[in-house]
Amino acid sequence: MNRVINDPDQVVEDSLKGYLAAHPDLLAATEHPRVLRRAGPKSGRVGVVTGGGSGHEPAFLGYIGPGLLDAVAIGEVFASPTAKSFDAAFAAADAGQGVACLYGNYAGDNMNVKMATRLAAKAGIEVKTVVANDDVASAGPHERDKRRGVAGEILMWKAGGARAAEGGTLDEVIAAAQKAIDQTRSLGIGLSACTIPAAGKPNFSIEDGSMEVGIGHHGEPGIAVMPTKPAAEMATLMVERIVEDLPFNRGDDVAVLVSGLGATPVMELYILYAHVDEMLRARGITPRHRFVGNYFTSLEMNGVSVTAMRLDAELDRLMAHPARSVGLTVLGS
Amino acid sequence: MNRVINDPDQVVEDSLKGYLAAHPDLLAATEHPRVLRRAGPKSGRVGVVTGGGSGHEPAFLGYIGPGLLDAVAIGEVFASPTAKSFDAAFAAADAGQGVACLYGNYAGDNMNVKMATRLAAKAGIEVKTVVANDDVASAGPHERDKRRGVAGEILMWKAGGARAAEGGTLDEVIAAAQKAIDQTRSLGIGLSACTIPAAGKPNFSIEDGSMEVGIGHHGEPGIAVMPTKPAAEMATLMVERIVEDLPFNRGDDVAVLVSGLGATPVMELYILYAHVDEMLRARGITPRHRFVGNYFTSLEMNGVSVTAMRLDAELDRLMAHPARSVGLTVLGS
C-alpha cells in the first residue's frame, strides 16, 4: 500500500501537526499531546467531548468547533484513546458546567471512558456519557447495548453540541444527545479492506465482486457477504433494514447522512444518495437535513454507510443550529 | 473494481440526481441535462461558469454557490462537456452582464469552449475566458500555454466568483481570475491508478512502492516515476518545484491547497500539509488561506496535489470573501 506518511508509528502525531497548522482558527493544542480543543476561550457552556481511534478522519477531531465539539481525545489508528487522554479532554472542555462525553460503543472506549470518568470525578469535573450504538448490523434490536457506534455519532455530536451552544444544562445536553442516537440507525457496506499503517497489511479482505453488508468502521464483520449489487439494490438493502429497525414511519421527518468509507469516489456517494432519497420519500419519510460526503471514514476502505435520524421539533432545531468545523459547517438560516 | 453504481454508462446522470436531491438549497437543474446552475434567482452580476469531465468531484459542480460558480457544464467521466452544454451553461449564468468562463487547459475543453463561445456570441451573450494552467509538471516554464489546469482551478473560481459577487464588471472578473491563475502553481503525486467505470479497467498503472511525480488528473504522465518517498520528501519535491517555478519569494503571502486525489486517507493529507506549511514558512512564505481535503479528485486514485497562490491585497480579499458550496464554504470574517 502506497502511502503519504513518514514513520508508520508516528502517523497520528504527524497528522496532528498538520491539523494544527491548517486550522488555527478552529483547533488548539492542549498540554496532553493527544487532546485537541476548540481554539479560543472556553464557551462557558457545558463541555462536549468525544474521542476515538484515528483513521476515521474527519472524525473525530474534525468536528471540533463552535456548535459542535469542545475537545477530543485521539487514539492510535483504530485504537481507543487512553483513559488519561479522555480525562485531559474533559478538563480541556469543562467550563464548570460539566462535560457530556458522547462516544461510540467499543470495548476499548468503554473501558477508557469509564476510567477517565472516575479520574475526572476525583478532580471535581462532572462527566455524563452517551454511548452511540447506531449500527444495526452489529447486534439484534433487543441487544442494542451490543451495537457499535458508527456514522450516526456525527448527528449525536451535532445535537449535543447545538444543545450546549444554546446554553442547555448538562442533563439537557445529555438528553438531546441520547435522544439523537436513540432515533438514529446506520448500516454500512464494505467494498474493500484497509491497512493500518503500522501493521502494513490488511487484517481482513473483501474480494472484488463481493460486498460485505454491515461492515464495521474497522472492518468488523457484517451480517452477510454477497455478490456486489447495483447501487439501487445496495440502497434497498440498507434503507429497508434501517427503516424497519427503528422503525421509521410514514410521516417522519429525518436527517440523512451518506458517508464514504474513504476510497469511494464522491460521485458514487451521490448515486447512492439519489436512491436513498427516493426510497425514503416513497415510504412517506422526508429527508429534511441531508449530508453526503466522506464524513466518517476508515482509512482507504472502499464502501458507504447510510444513516437516518428521526426528527422531532427539538432535533430539527438542533440540526439547523449553526456549526463550524473542518468536517461540517452549517450556516444559520 | 468494486463500485457503488448502476449502469456504468449512466454514472453521470445517476449522480446528478443525487446532487439535486441532496442540495436543493444550492443546485438547480436547467433545460440542458448536463448543466446545473445555482439555485434561486440570477444574481444580476457577471455570470461565472466552468465545466469539465466528471470524476473529479466535488469539482466541478460542487463549487456552484454564492460567491463561487453560477453554472457548470458537466462532461462524461474524464471527458470534456459538449460545446452545446457549455453554451447552455453560459445562458444559465448570464444575467446580461456577460459570462466569465474559467476552465482548465485540456484539448477537448479548449475546442468545446471555443465553439460554445461562438454559439453564445450569436445569441448575444458575451463570454470571456480564462484557461487554468497551474500544473507545473505538464510543460516547462516557457511553455505555460501547454500546461494543464489542476487543483488551482478552485482558487481561480474562488477569485473570479468573489469578484463577481462584489459586483465587478466582466473585465474585472476576468482580470481577477487571470491574476489568480497566473499567481498559482500546482504539482501532484500519483500513488495508484483509477478506473473509468465505463472502461472497467485502469488505462495506466502505478506500481506499489513507486510514485509518479507530476501526474495529471486523469493519469496523464508526470515528470518522473521513482520509489515512493516519505511524506516529508514528497513535500520537498513538490514545494521546491512550485516555489521555483513562479517563483515565490521570501515575504510572500500565499493561499495553499492540499488536495487528495480520491482514495488518500485524510490523515495523510494532513501529514503532508504539516511539511508543506513548515517548508513554506522556512522560506519566509506565509500560508494565509489553507485548504486541506479532497477538493479535486480523480475517481479513486490514490495521491495528493499541492497548490500555492501568491496573494496581493485583492486576491487576499477575494479568498476571504464569503462563499457557500458543496465543496467549499468560507464564512465572512
Next chain:
Amino acid sequence: MNSVSERAAGSIVPDMVAAIVLEQGFLSEIDGKIGDGDHGINMSKGFRLAGERLSDGAGLGQGFTTLGDTLLGDIGGSMGPLYGTFFTEMADALNGAERIDAARFSAMLRAGVDTVADIGGAKPGDKTLMDVLVPAQAAFDAAHGRGEEFAACLTAMTAAAAAGLESTRDMVAKVGRASRLGERSRGTLDAGAASCNLLLATLADGLLRELGRGA
C-alpha cells in the same frame, strides 16, 4: 457518370453509422492497447444517436449535419468537436449542391480536414486521425489534378487512407492519451485513425456504388 446525386448519397450516412457500430469492439480494442479503451464506445454512442435522428430521404448534406450536430451536442470530449465539426464543415461545403462531383468532393473533404487541423492542432506524424485524413485528401486531389475520374480519385483516396492508418502503427503518439506511453505507443495502430479510415472507406464505397448505379 462522373457525379452522384446529393439526395441519393444520403443513404451512405446510415452505412457509416452501421460501420462504426459494427466495428465498435475493434476500435475499443486498439484504443485499449495504448489509450483508455473507449474509442469504440465514444464513437458508436454518437453515431448510433445520430442514426436515430436521421430523417428519411435526407441527402448527404443533411445527413452530415445531423451527424455533426449530434457529435457536437451529445458527445463532448475531443471526438465530439473533431468529428462534429468535420461533418458540419463538410455539410456546409456541399452548399446546397444537387450533385457531387470530384471537384465538389475535393472541396468538401478539404473543408473537413482543415477544420480538424484547425480545431485539434495535430499534425501528420502525431499518430492521430490526421495521419489518415491528410494523405487521403492529398491522394484524392492528386488524382483529381491528374484528371482522373471521380471513381478513380475515390479509389486513390481509400488506398491512401488505408496506408495512412497502417503508417500510424510505427509512430510514437505525440497527442492525446497515448502520448503517455512515449516509445511504448509504437507498434499499435491509432484508434482515431482506424475509425477515420473506416468512415472514409465507407463513404467512398457508397459513392462508388452510386456512381456505378449511374444515378
Next chain:
Amino acid sequence: MNSVSERAAGSIVPDMVAAIVLEQGFLSEIDGKIGDGDHGINMSKGFRLAGERLSDGAGLGQGFTTLGDTLLGDIGGSMGPLYGTFFTEMADALNGAERIDAARFSAMLRAGVDTVADIGGAKPGDKTLMDVLVPAQAAFDAAHGRGEEFAACLTAMTAAAAAGLESTRDMVAKVGRASRLGERSRGTLDAGAASCNLLLATLADGLLRELGRGA
C-alpha cells in the same frame, strides 16, 4: 523461606519488560494469524516505555504501579486498561507489605484477575487472556489451599497458565478482533493469552529465584 522481600522482587519488573520486548515478534505473529498482527507492537511499546520510567531500587509494588500508569496513560486501546488496571490493582493489593508470601500473592493475583474480568467482561472460553488468568489463579489458590509451599504454588500456577494458553488453540474467539473469523479462529493460540502466560511465567521465575536466594 516462604516469602520474598517486596523490595527485592522489584527486580522482576525489568525482567517482565525484557520478556515482552524479546517476544514482541512472536506475539505479533500469532496476533497476525487471527487478529491484526499488532499485539507485540502494542505490548512492547507500553512495556518499553514503562521500563524507561522504572526508578532504581523500586519494589514490586512501585514497579507494578509504573507499569499500570504507563499502560493506562500511554497505550489506550483495550490492552491499556486491561493490563493497566491489572498491574495497578495488583500494586494496590500489595498494600505496602514488606514481604510477599503465598497468601499475599494470592490476594494480589485475585485483585488483578478480578479487575480484568470486571473491565473486559470476557469469560474463560472466549479465547482471551482470561483463559490464562483464571486457571492460573485457580491452580495457585488450590495449591495454597492444600497447604503447599509458596514455591510449589507458583510452579502449579505456571503449569496451569501454560496449559491455559495451550487450551486457547482449540477455542473459537468470542471477544475481540479474532471473533471476526468465527470457526476460522480455531487452531491458533490467542495472542493476549500468550503475552499473559509470558508475564506470569516471568513473574513466577523471578519469585522462585528470590525464594531460592532466601532473601
